[in-house]
Amino acid sequence: MSSGQTVLVAHKSKLYALDATTFQSKWTFPNSTGDKISPTALYGTPAVDAGIVFIPAYNGKLYAVDLNTGKSKWASPFNTGEKLVGGVLATGGKVYFGSSNSKVYALNGANGEKLWSYTTGKEVWSTPVLSGTTLLVTSLDGSLYGLDAASGEKLWSFKTAAGLAASPALDPSGNTVYVAGFDSRLRAIDTSTHQERWAASGDNWFWGTPLVAGGAVFAGALDNKIYAFDTSTGDAHWSRPFEADAPVRAAVVMAGNVVLAVDRKGHVYALSPEDGSMSPGKALNLNAKVTADPLVLSNGQVLISTTGGEMIRIDPTRLEIVSRTKLGS
Amino acid sequence: MDALQLIGWLWTHGLVIPMTNFLVLIARLSFGYFGVAIIIFTLVTRAATWPLTRQQLQATKAMQAAQPRIQAIQKTYKDPKRRSEETMKVYRELGVNPLGCVWPMLIQFPIWIALYQSIRFTLGVTPENLLDLSQRLYPVGYLRTAVPLENHFLWLDLAKPDTTLIMAVLVGGSAWIQQKMATPTPGANVDPQQAQMNQTMLFMMPLMFAFFTLQFPSGLALYWVSTNVISIVLQYFYMGRKMNWRQIFTISPVPAPAVQKPQERGPKPSSKPSEPEESDSEADVIDEAPRRRRRRRGRRRR
Numbered sequence: 001m002s003s004g005q006t007v008l009v010a011h012k013s014k015l016y017a018l019d020a021t022t023f024q025s026k027w028t029f030p031n032s033t034g035d036k037i038s039p040t041a042l043y044g045t046p047a048v049d050a051g052i053v054f055i056p057a058y059n060g061k062l063y064a065v066d067l068n069t070g071k072s073k074w075a076s077p078f079n080t081g082e083k084l085v086g087g088v089l090a091t092g093g094k095v096y097f098g099s100s101n102s103k104v105y106a107l108n109g110a111n112g113e114k115l116w117s118y119t120t121g122k123e124v125w126s127t128p129v130l131s132g133t134t135l136l137v138t139s140l141d142g143s144l145y146g147l148d149a150a151s152g153e154k155l156w157s158f159k160t161a162a163g164l165a166a167s168p169a170l171d172p173s174g175n176t177v178y179v180a181g182f183d184s185r186l187r188a189i190d191t192s193t194h195q196e197r198w199a200a201s202g203d204n205w206f207w208g209t210p211l212v213a214g215g216a217v218f219a220g221a222l223d224n225k226i227y228a229f230d231t232s233t234g235d236a237h238w239s240r241p242f243e244a245d246a247p248v249r250a251a252v253v254m255a256g257n258v259v260l261a262v263d264r265k266g267h268v269y270a271l272s273p274e275d276g277s278m279s280p281g282k283a284l285n286l287n288a289k290v291t292a293d294p295l296v297l298s299n300g301q302v303l304i305s306t307t308g309g310e311m312i313r314i315d316p317t318r319l320e321i322v323s324r325t326k327l328g329s
Numbered sequence: 330m331d332a333l334q335l336i337g338w339l340w341t342h343g344l345v346i347p348m349t350n351f352l353v354l355i356a357r358l359s360f361g362y363f364g365v366a367i368i369i370f371t372l373v374t375r376a377a378t379w380p381l382t383r384q385q386l387q388a389t390k391a392m393q394a395a396q397p398r399i400q401a402i403q404k405t406y407k408d409p410k411r412r413s414e415e416t417m418k419v420y421r422e423l424g425v426n427p428l429g430c431v432w433p434m435l436i437q438f439p440i441w442i443a444l445y446q447s448i449r450f451t452l453g454v455t456p457e458n459l460l461d462l463s464q465r466l467y468p469v470g471y472l473r474t475a476v477p478l479e480n481h482f483l484w485l486d487l488a489k490p491d492t493t494l495i496m497a498v499l500v501g502g503s504a505w506i507q508q509k510m511a512t513p514t515p516g517a518n519v520d521p522q523q524a525q526m527n528q529t530m531l532f533m534m535p536l537m538f539a540f541f542t543l544q545f546p547s548g549l550a551l552y553w554v555s556t557n558v559i560s561i562v563l564q565y566f567y568m569g570r571k572m573n574w575r576q577i578f579t580i581s582p583v584p585a586p587a588v589q590k591p592q593e594r595g596p597k598p599s600s601k602p603s604e605p606e607e608s609d610s611e612a613d614v615i616d617e618a619p620r621r622r623r624r625r626r627g628r629r630r631r
Contacts (some may be wrong), residue, residue, distance in 0.1 A: 043456060085456055122477060125456065140477045162474040165459075182463075183474045205463045205473065222463040249460055264460075291460070 006067060007297070008053065010042035011309040011327045015055055017070060020297065023311070023325060027070030029055060029063070037077075039063070044097070045087030045127060045293070049109055054095050056084035062097060062105075064112060074112035080105065086167070087127035089135075096135055096149070098124025104137050104145070106152055116152030120145060126167040127209075131174050131191055138164035144179050144189060156194040160187065162205075169210040169217070171231065180206030180219050186227065188217070188234060198234030202227055202241075208251040208293070211259065214273050218259050220248025226261050226269070228276060238276035244269060245283070251293040255302050255316035262290045262304055270319045280319045286312055344439065346465050349447040350472060356451075357475035363452060364482020367548055370444075371555035375563075378436055382560075384426075386567040389511050391425040393568075437556070441549065448548040452480045452488040480548075487548035494543075496550040501539030503557035508534060510564045 006026060007018045015029040030037035039057030046055045052073050055063040061077040062084065082101035089096040094115065095107045100123040106115040121141030128137040135149040140163040146156040161183035169178045176197060180186040182205045188197040204223035211218040216237040220226045224244045228237035246265035253260050258270040258279050266286035270279040288306035295303040301322055302314045313322040356366035375382065398419050406412040420426070450462045459476070466472045480487045484495070491497070508531055542550040 163477045165456075182476055184470075203468065207460070207463075222460070247460070247464065291457070 007295070007303065008046050008048075009303070009305050009311055009327060010046070010292075011305065013039050013041050013058075014328070015042055015046065015053075016327055017053075017067075018311075023313075023323070026068075028328075029053075029065055029070050031070060037063070043083075043085045047088040047090035047095070049090035049095070050093060052090075052109060054088045054090050054097075054109070056086065056088050056097055058083045058085070060084060060099065060101075062088070062095070062107070062112070064095075064109070073110075076112075078105070078107055078112045078114070082123075085123070085125040089128045089130060091130060094149075096128045096130075096137075098126065098128065098137055098139070100125070102139070102141075104128065104135070104147065104152070106135075106149070118145070118147050118152045118154060122163065125165045129168055129170055129177075131170055131177065134191070136168045136170070136177055136191075138166065138168055138179055138181070140165060142181065142183070144168060144177065146191075146194065158187075158189050158194055158196070160185065165205075165207050166219075167209040169212050171212055176231065178210045178212060178217050178219075180208075180210050180221075182206075184221070184223075186210060186217065186219050186229060188231065198229075200227070200229045200234045200236075204247070207249050211252045211254060213254045213259075216273060218252045218261075218273070220244070220250065220252050220261050220263075222247040222249065224248070224263070226252060226259075226271065226276070228259075228273070240276075242269065242271055242276045242278075249291045253294050253296050253302070255294075255296050256300055258316055260294060260296075260302055260316050262286075262294055264289060264291060266290045266306065268304070268314060268319065270316055279317075284314065284319045284321070286310075286321075288312075340443075344443045345446050345450075348443050349450055349462070349465050350467050352447055352451055353466065353472050353475050353478070356478045357471060361475065361479045362482060363478045363480055363487055363548065364485065364551060366478075367482075367487070367551045368555050371552055371559065374440060375556065375559050381436060382563060383567075386564060388425055389564070390568060391423050392420075395419050395423055395425065441552075444552055445545060445549050448487065448546050451476075451478060452546070452548065454488045454546070482551070485547040485551065487551065488546050490543055490545060491547040491550060492543075496547050496554070497539040497542040500542045500550050500553045500557070501535040503554055503561065504535035504538050505531065507557045507560045507564070510561065510568075 005020045007020050009016045009018060017026040018024065019026060039059055041058035042055065043058055044056035046053050048067055051067045053065050053067050055065065057063060060080045060082050063077045064073040065071060066073055080099035080101050082099050084099055086098045090109060093109045095109045098104045102120050102122055102124065104118045104120065104124055107113060108115060120139035120143065123140045124137060125140060126138045128135050130149060133149050134155060135147045137145050137147065139145065142160045142163050144158045144164065145154060147153065148155055160181050162181055164179055164181040166180045175191055176188050177191055178186060178188055184202045184204055185199045186206055187199045190197055202221040202223055202225060204221055206219050206221050208220045212231065215231055216228050217231050218226065218228050224247055225241040226244060226248055227241045229235065230237050244263040245267045246263040248261055248263050250262050259273050261269045261271065266288040268284040268286060272279060286306065288308050288310055290304060290306050292305050297303055302316050304312045304314060309327045311325045311327055315322050352366050352370055355369045356363045359365035399416055402412055402415045406415060450458050450465060462476060484493065485491055538553060
């Protein structure tokens with residue numbers, strides 16, 4: 001993720017804070033000189049609020065470090081006891097995240113003190129989103145929960161047919177939330193009535209967070225396809241889904257005027273949001289495995305981190321590699 | 330595709346993927362409980378391998394029945410080669426293949442490895458495992474919507490090793506009982522080296538499995554316990570319910586290795602290899618011990 005002049009990229013058990021212009025390393029977490037921290041691995045996307053970076057780690061702990069220095073901000077990390085796979089939502093001095101212990105937590109961002117927790121039926125591997133004062137969070141128990149962001153009280157829930165690992169995506173109006181899951185369905189749920197507006201099917205699980213843009217909702221699936229549905233009806237927005245070369249685990253993003261998607265084998269596709277046609281006519285092959293979500297930088301370029309620890313900058317309009325850097329080198 | 334790739338493809342598509350789908354199917358039918366699915370899977374596997382198990386039980390039964398004759402051979406012949414020949418002759422007469430006990434064991438190894446891989450995929454130990462699972466499930470809605478499965482069973486997280494030691498004790502204990510039931514009861518004249526080896530095996534195998542239990546997902550340990558319990562029950566019924574439970578739960582002492590008298594070392598020059606030898610020195614020495622004890626007791630009484 002990026003925050004002002006800093007880009008944060010995780011690889012294995014290390015988080016790299018890089019200068020957004022030069023891509024030079026500012027600091028790493030844990031640092032190489034002192035901290036006796038062993039985060040095991042970093043899966044979830046970190047978040048920044050009030051100059052603090054919140055880092056969810058696979059060892060079950062949430063760390064808070066200074067955005068400029070990388071020094072710990074809390075006396076000790078918050079330990080949930082089970083692996084953290086999803087990302088963090090940090091806003092208004094509060095931190096929201098889910099854990100594999102099935103709980104959703106709200107902490108005080110300044111000191112890591114627990115404000116509340118809510119227990120779902122299974123692991124929470126997604127990143128919560130805020131819709132007004134309601135925290136929306138999905139769980140592997142197959143439910144979308146609407147929790148009161150202040151107290152953690154359950155306001156409503158919507159049950160689907162299988163697990164939900166993808167984070168929910170909110171319509172810009174805030175009236176509809178889109179959830180995609182292991183039942184191979186993408187659903188539009190009304191945030192006021194909590195009823196399903198429509199559901200559209202894919203041929204395998206949806207894992208990446210859907211993208212809502214220009215009256216359509218886009219989602220990659222593990223059946224090697226990228227789908228586009230009309231936000232109001234759920235009808236196919238394209239004449240047929242786009243066929244990728246491999247499962248699409250990472251979220252699709254809007255980069256300039258193209259929908260950019262990366263499949264698991266590292267093929268990058270720039271698609272027209274209108275008809276799903278490929279912009280330069282062919283995919284860009286990174287020759288690397290990719291599962292992390294691409295990041296759109298402030299200059300319009302897209303940053304893709306590979307599972308092998310490479311950081312690749314792409315020009316989405318021409319679909320060309322701008323730079324390729326090995327993390328830690 | 331070279332031979333190694335072909336083996337790998339067959340392993341994955343012929344064993345691991347069908348097993349994974351079968352486990353997910355049973356789990357779905359068991360309301361998502363993977364622990365119940367493993368127990369049902371064990372029952373199905375044992376039913377499928379019943380012809381081999383029956384062969385093993387027949388061999389065990391026949392070998393137990395042959396014990397008096399084997400012991401007589403051990404008492405009669407000193408030369409290991411000759412002893413082995415005579416023993417094999419008895420086995421041939423009774424139609425026993427001593428390797429009949431080995432096949433069911435060997436067939437278990439690929440099942441264990443494939444089950445280990447299936448458990449890792451099915452229970453999604455890591456998010457990558459779950460991603461891989463999506464590519465391994467057959468395109469059937471009933472299977473694909475079954476995930477994620479309930480990986481908790483009793484006190485166990487089936488995706489992780491059991492840290493309470495309970496499973497290690499259950500695996501080791503059940504393996505020991507099963508092996509003790511299958512091992513022929515040693516007689517007084519048994520070869521001490523053979524007895525020592527049997528005793529070592531009796532403890533080594535269960536200990537080894539108990540150790541594995543501490544390293545591998547407890548789902549695999551649940552399979553081991555289930556399959557051991559099924560073996561115990563089958564052995565009990567197949568042996569005609571004539572199990573001597575007291576004998577099974579008794580740790581039989583190993584006869585001390587006999588010390589040969591200097592003059593008795595080596596074959597007697599006069600003995601002919603084709604003829605049965607007379608009672609050998611080892612047997613004499615073993616039999617000598619109780620005699621000495623009786624003499625001592627008699628002296629004390631006097």
